[in-house]
Amino acid sequence: MTIRIFGDSISGNCLKVKFVCDLLRIAYQWEEVDILKGESRTAAFLATNPAGQVPVVLLSDGRALAQSNAIMLYLAEGSSLIPGDAFARAKMVEWLFWEQYSHEPYIAVARFQVMYQQKPVTELEPRLIERGNAALARLQTALRGRTFLVGSELTLADISLVAYTRMAHQGGFDLAAYEDVQAWVRRVESTLGLAAIA
């Protein structure tokens, strides 16, 4: 029996888990949960994840695991997506926490409001735009002269951070202003076999 991924295809957090499974050839069944229709807030869903958030993975024995980055770390254990060196692994984990605290709440939220709540970019809270750009600027500095975020190979840090960075323009951010970020997005997409999002 394969694992089941409960996720919404419009969510970068959910796609992270799909990308890892596809790359590592982990068999899964995708169960679409429409967050716009409130399907992550039903009693049935909350019984699986009391936090009311997607993605959630049900393992073959029925146990549930939530939080995109925690799921990726679990599924990729022992693979090349997690560095063997303890310090490199810690730096990768540092990026994962930074992504959820200082990147996703601005880049993903701006994009959600523009794409799915029809808010004009000009009416976004200035804080979203400022902090989103600060996150992109930090990525730009980190990626200058580098191929991937940690070490010389693709790791979960790249998958986690590319998930919403590749969609940033949908929230009004201009990646052309961050050229090393843009090149890295194309590189990670290519490694994952993904087409750029128009």
Add this chain to the structure above:
Amino acid sequence: MTIRIFGDSISGNCLKVKFVCDLLRIAYQWEEVDILKGESRTAAFLATNPAGQVPVVLLSDGRALAQSNAIMLYLAEGSSLIPGDAFARAKMVEWLFWEQYSHEPYIAVARFQVMYQQKPVTELEPRLIERGNAALARLQTALRGRTFLVGSELTLADISLVAYTRMAHQGGFDLAAYEDVQAWVRRVESTLGLAAIA
């Protein structure tokens, strides 16, 4: 040479790292960084952590690691604070990500505004109070009938979540309404050798 922890003593995120070091008897030198005076935004500090956030740990070889939960995971590697079982470890990591995304941005931010920006509790954004209470309610449900968050022993999940939960009243939250959370805070504090915060 011991590690150096750059942190502000008023910050729960920084204290997490101190708690782990004290418990595991890891030698460290505490370097106080006054965030209220902008000391985490100086050029010298940004050279160590480009995210401009505390805590940061400098290892004995000078390499820097940021993000409280990432630092704890690195320092506690191989200790009883990280479950040996892969699924239990994943659930612990799930709590760490939930803490940074769904708990700290409300519980810690409300407390910061009340304690350090002199904002009356009645003038806090309603969103902070609602989501802070939602986080406490989720902890209450998770802790009913349990001693610690994951398995039967103290793990990093407890240390991470207790850091600001034990200060929640300073942001206007009433832990008496969440009695299993309150009992768990006392239990974790006792395990860590900490006195309750008045």
